[in-house]
Amino acid sequence: MAVINPYYPIPTKIKEIIPETPSITTFVLDGRPIDFSAGQFAELTVPGVGEAPFTPSSSPYAEDLEFTIMKVGRVTSALFELKPGDSIGVRGPFGKPYPLDAFKKKEIFIVGGGVGFAPLRSLFLALVHNIKHYKKIYIRYGARTPQDIVYKKLIPEWQKIDKVDILLTVDRGDDSWKGKVGVITVILDEIPVNVNSAPTIVCGPPLMMKFVTQRLVEAGFKDEHIYLSMEKNMSCGIGKCNHCRVGKFYVCKDGPVLTWKDIKDIEEPFI
Amino acid sequence: MKFYLLPSNKILDFIQGLSRKGPVYYSQLRDGNTHLVRFDPDKDFLPEFKGIRTAENIKHFFLPSRSTVARYPDDEKISAPHQVLFGVKSCDLRGVDVYDRIFLKWEPIDPLYKARRENTIIISADCPEPADTCFCNLVGINPYAEATADLNFTEIESGLLFETFTKKGEEIIKQFQDLFTEPDKGDEKERQMIRRSAVQKLRAINEKQFRAGLAQAVEQVDEEKVRQARDECVECLSCLFSCPTCYCFLLADYKKGKNIERVRVWDGCYYSGYARVGGGMNPRPKFDERFWNRFLCKFTYFYQYEEIYACTGCGRCNSGCMAKIDIREILWQL
The missing domain is CATH 3.40.50.80 (Nucleotide-binding domain of ferredoxin-NADP reductase (FNR) module)
Known part of the structure; x- marks a missing residue:
């Protein structure tokens, strides 16, 4: 069996763009590059710019894979420049689903x-x-x-x-x-x-x-x-790069959803 | 336990033989420090196995400071080089052990690390002359290898006394069996003496152990102690990048022709932007918090998962620190 490279983004295209608010847009991807369960997230790649983590906003049972995204940083700004038909990459799913x-x-x-x-x-x-x-x-x-x-x-x-x-x-x-x-x-x-x-x-x-x-x-x-x-800086998505750690938890692997029981002893866990 | 003796006059033959498997990097004395140098048959072979770990860190061979981890959209295979590390000290093996747990034991495995690890032959050497900066004995390590390497040797009067830890190591001994001879009981006794003496020297260098419950003490540190500990730090990050267990990285994408290269580059948790999110929020905006994160990562969180510290006692953080901060002093204060 071929070894799957967890760092390789599956190439796909943007099918549709649905503006939600002045700063929030839903991106509908072409086809179903990845499956996921509710609560899991993916890394979206803007080719040549980089990637950032997002949780799908569509149903895990739907045909289309959708992400509703707010323009806040470098990757999301580049994402907002894209048009239907433009290339995009997806890695995932990562993290644990809701129980x-x-x-x-x-x-x-x-x-x-x-x-x-x-x-x-x-x-x-x-x-x-x-x-x-x-x-x-x-x-x-x-x-x-x-x-x-x-x-x-x-x-x-x-x-x-x-x-x-x-x-x-x-x-x-x-x-x-x-x-x-x-x-x-x-x-x-x-x-x-x-x-x-x-x-x-x-x-x-x-x-x-x-x-x-x-x-x-x-x-x-x-x-x-x-x-x-939990919103944390993430790079690898697979619990290796160490960026998203909160206390002993890796948000990308143990989360992205943690319970209050897990994090209540951590000072300012949400920042 | 089976031992194999490589007589002194056969060491060069062994290295030459190994170099057919890939470049061999061995420890050499230069300007008073041991350095990792690439074996070159056209240059003098000047090995030095008695000194402490090399100034260079062997993590470069498994997790280079910059390496391509993917190419897209064309999914080109990423190859891993064949390489031989000769004379690695036991502290640096702990670094490999920590990496093995993160990249091979913790799911999912990292196939790029795995390929590099499989293509690398690690031959370790006993460390008979610990230096003042060494403290492997404080983090549960002996100055000689007990696992992780493929082969280990002790430098004795008549040559190098080898033992094997892995199948890969056994195969090497088999392949080069003509070079090896049968050691006698005296050789094994000499090894015992060398090891005992190294342990005693380490005890003399570090008389005081770290406190019991160190993981918890690091977690419950008071702010004033952290402020004092980091007071002289100039944030050069030498301690992070020279550390055999630091492994933080980030992924960056670069256009290369029609393809895009995804590159893994080292990152360091002392950088102010390390944990900052797209919206600008930062969980560790103060340097005190980032400074102590290094201690939490190594002595609390990794310990909670693996029951070993992600610290090898190699002392590179001490010897590389321009502010002369000694990690031992900080941990002894707790």
Whole structure:
């Protein structure tokens, strides 16, 4: 059997580009260069520029592989210059999936902020795919302004799904916005799930992660039931280059999702 | 245990024979230090096996400071050179052991490291004359090899007394059997004396052991101790790049014709941008945190996984430090 080179990016092309917000775009890749389970991530290569880690935002069961990405650094800036038909490379999948078996028969409480909704969408779609196994899915999502909400067209469709409950908030509203206004914690005052058994999954910017985790701990969620997406500098994706280490954990290999039980003794784990 | 004696007048023949397998790098005395030099049949062969580990680090042979790890979109095969390392000291073998655990034991394996490791013959030598910078005895290592190398030898009066650790080593002995003779009991006794003396010298150099529970003490260090430890550091990174167990790297892509080369280059956790993410957040913005990360990595986290320290006691960090920071002093303070 040929040895697979873990550093080789599988060449593919961009099929479609879907603008989500002024700074966030969904890139749809051509074909299915890699398979993955919800929670795992991949390294995307912009040829000649370099690569960066992203978690797919599409369902693991979907035909297309999609990534919803915010323009923040060198690689993402180069990515935003690409057009449909342009070449791109993919390595992965890396990391551990969400333990979906452990979520069965339970209420699932998902909290997202900003572009952090991207991996949560993949998880959400995976849960919806087998929705009979789960008691109910709650999504609590916050964005800066109504303009910054990702998947604006999809959310109303998801709200129609049986056993799905979605609440949104924006930091600053505008004339068209009829929903809640305030940071994410304003829609976490009421926790409508059984905190003794429900898993809660969080992804968002570092400060949001910190305050949401505090709130969830206060609300009584068990430390080992609080699943947190860790954003770290990653290069190899396979636990060799050492960049993503948090305490004794390699986020690329042991994560990218760790539980609060894993990281609560680490000072400022989200930064 | 089976021993094989290579008489002094056969060492050059052995090296010449080995050089047909690939370039042979052996230790040579130059300007008062032992250096790793490439054997050249047209130049004088001046081996020196009594001195401490060479100034050069053998990690270059397994994880070069810059090496191509992939080419894309055309997936060209990356070849690994055949090479022979002759006279490696036991501290440097610990470095290889640490790398073996990271790149071969921890899933997934790194096929590029594996190829280099398989194509390299490691022949180690006892270390009879430890220097003041040496402290392998503080990190659980003897000044002679007990594994990891293919062959090990002790330099004795009548030549080099070999033993084998691997199949590869046994095959080499078999291939060159005409050069070797049967040692006598006196040779083995001489080896024992040399080893005992080396251990005693190390004990005299480092009388005080590191404290029990070192991994935990490093993790629970107070900020003032870290500040004092790093006070004179000029952030030259010599300690990281000369360390046989430091292995951090990053991947960088360069256009080369129609293809793109993915290159693995060494990185160092003292760089301020080392752990910074695309959005600009940095988990270790202060140098104190980055300085101590080196200690956590080697003495706490690696120990938690493997129950050995990712430190070889080779002392390169001490001898290369322009601020004269001695890692032993820092660890003794805990």
